[in-house]
Amino acid sequence: MSAAPRTAARTASGPAATAAFTQEWTAWHEAHESSRTEPLGILAATGLHWLGRTRLRAPGVPGAWSVGPQGPLVELAEGEVLTAGDEELRGTRQLAPLMHDGTVLLRFVDRSGGAGDSGTSGGGANDGGVDGLAEVSRRGSGVMLRPRRADSPYLASFTGTKAYPADPQWAIDARFVADPAPAARRVEAVLPGIQHTFSSPGRLEFERDGRTHHLTAFAGADGALTVLFRDATSGITTYAASRSLTVPAPSADGSAVLDFNRAVNLPCAYTDFSTCPVPPRENTLPFCVDAGEKVPAARASAA
Structure with a gap:
């Protein structure tokens, strides 16, 4: 703040x-x-998924995600690419070595044309696709995947x-x-x-x-x-x-x-x-603090 x-x-x-x-x-x-x-900030989040042993394919983000014996991992199909800093991730990758302070942010570009379709992705410059980010973080005893997309409907409508x-x-x-x-x-x-x-x-x-x-x-x-x-x-x-x-x-x-x-x-x-x-x-203060930000007019709902 x-x-x-x-x-x-x-x-x-x-x-x-x-x-x-x-x-x-x-x-x-x-x-x-x-x-x-910001285009890939928290208001661009399009979901929150808890990872487990079963592979999960989340809408709007490439890869099949799960938690194995060595921690969270992602399995990327042919043509699917994530980037961690300057490194391109392909195939099956263990994510624990990349999770500094319990979090890793993996970028992608979705050229499939829709937030509801995981599609295929490529690293590097955005060639007309949609920029995205896959956040993988430890929360308590669990691991979450939180996709963010620059075409988030909530972000687009935020006033x-x-x-x-x-x-x-x-x-x-x-x-x-x-x-x-x-x-x-x-x-x-x-x-x-x-x-x-x-x-x-x-x-x-x-x-x-x-x-x-x-x-x-x-x-x-x-x-x-x-x-x-x-x-x-x-x-x-x-x-x-x-x-x-x-x-x-x-x-x-x-x-x-x-x-x-x-x-x-x-x-x-x-x-x-x-x-x-x-x-x-x-x-919890017992009086009204009639100062600062008020409740937002709308919120992004998981329903």
Whole structure:
């Protein structure tokens, strides 16, 4: 997630400061939406399949996929090609050696002319075909195959994400309270039977309506923190399962800013083909956070 920089506009008052705050937020949100709609991003997912011993041919992606004694593998028929970086994969390939951090992204080009037909594929440049990507990832004790295609109907129809108007009052001063040592924290996922594990270095505290509230934080990149949360708008104006907020690295004295204007939806708000984490139980706020992204107008359904 994109970090929320601390700006003078947040603490200054008056119409000019509010306008500057809104302009900065608008530029950030437009950039976030643009990254969300990359041609082979998560909104281009066309399915989610759990692999087992039986060969699986999934619509819109080449190969027969399964899990064998050595882990996940793909069997490619003559003319079917996947690419992993600069390497072309043909025939039968074991995927475990390619799965760094539990995931491998395999590209293909479908020249069969239809997302519902696995067809044949070739590596290299797109010669009039449809670009695609086969994501193979470990989730809990299982292995999933998630095809993505540049001609995804949901991606083509996506009209953007509505959000509350930017409001400097929702950029709230907070303090980071570090734990003696970072702890591994397990949380559930939107799909049953799956858990995610994150490193939690501590919690963020802030004041609201005369009360002190606490949010468990997860470690992010370059000292930043990630907060998954629900609030009283969840399931009404915002997505029911979760929203996510990136908090820039706290200062040496623990001071931080929770800019709820930059609360964003996770992929599960847009598609059934997602395994997003849900917030820890203590991260449900008892008030309405009327800031950040709202529930999407439509979602990609597995039905």
